Amino acid sequence: MEKSQMPPEMKREQQKSKRSSRRPLWWGAGLVAVLLVIIVGWWKPWQSGHVMLSADAAAQAVLEQYPGEIVNSTLKDGTYIMQLRSETGLYDVQLDAETATVSAIKRLESNPQAEEKTLLSREQIKTELLKQTNEQLVSLELVEQQGSPVYLAVLKMKDNSREQWTVDPYNGEKQSSKTLDTPASEPAKEDDPPRFLSEKEAEQKALARVPGEVDDTELRGTNSGNPYYLVEIDLEDGREAIVQVNAISGAIRSVTWDEDEED
Secondary structure, three states: OOOOOOOHHHHHHHHHHHHHHHHHHHHHHHHHHHHHHHHHHHHOOOOOOOOOOOHHHHHHHHHHHOOOEEEEEEEEOOEEEEEEEEOOEEEEEEEEOOOOOEEEEEEEEEOOOOOOOOOOOHHHHHHHHHHHOOOEEEEEEEEEEOOEEEEEEEEEOOOOOEEEEEEOOOOOOEEEEEEEOOOOOOOOOOOOOOOOOOHHHHHHHHHHHOOOEEEEEEEEOOOOOOOEEEEEEEOOOOOEEEEEEEOOOOOEEEEEEOOOOOO
16 A cells, blocks of 8 residues: 655644744753853853952051061961061961951060050159158159169158169169268259250160161150150161150160151
8 A cells, every 4th residue: 555645734834843842942952051151251250259469468468557577478278377576576467368358366476575664754753752751852863774774763861861762663663772972072953954865875775676777866855854766767678667765764665667656
């Protein structure tokens, strides 16, 4: 038997139906591909969302907040781990390499000479002495002994003898005393002005703390009874330190950096 032939019209309808059934699959696949291209192009997973700081930029970001010297720096998992040596000791500092934010800081070593105390003025020392004795105060002078400032007070006792007291300049307490022989000449009167360090002497004191080159020296506070020198020192790394030196004892009162000068 001969196979019955399908009319051409039915063949065309059958082929059209098959093409129509495949069209949704192609359209769906194409739409998914377009969406993937858009998402990948917007997200850009091969690129970092932020630019990593260089080691120098990271160090500068730390030094702007904590003056000192970076002695070691390591980048690990997007965090700079640095060792910062400052006046107060050695610190471990962790800095986010993208945001330049200090995430943690820990002291590793302390500097026993870092904590600067405030020297009491002559008037404050007088007040403290009056609490300890009723004797007459003849003279009071701030001097340096063995590298540390002390007040030397000469008192006239009720029997007309004289004693010299060594007084702690930070709390006004008597540290020691001794009887003085009758002087050949009168001791300096209480109201005599104290001797100021020269600019050269103040600069030497400042350079002993912060080695560098002196840029400027200025005497301040002469009318307040608490005179001091401001010594500006340029360092080899480009920074500038301002060292405050007691104009009488030579004690270093503070060290500030660059824009942190105190009036």
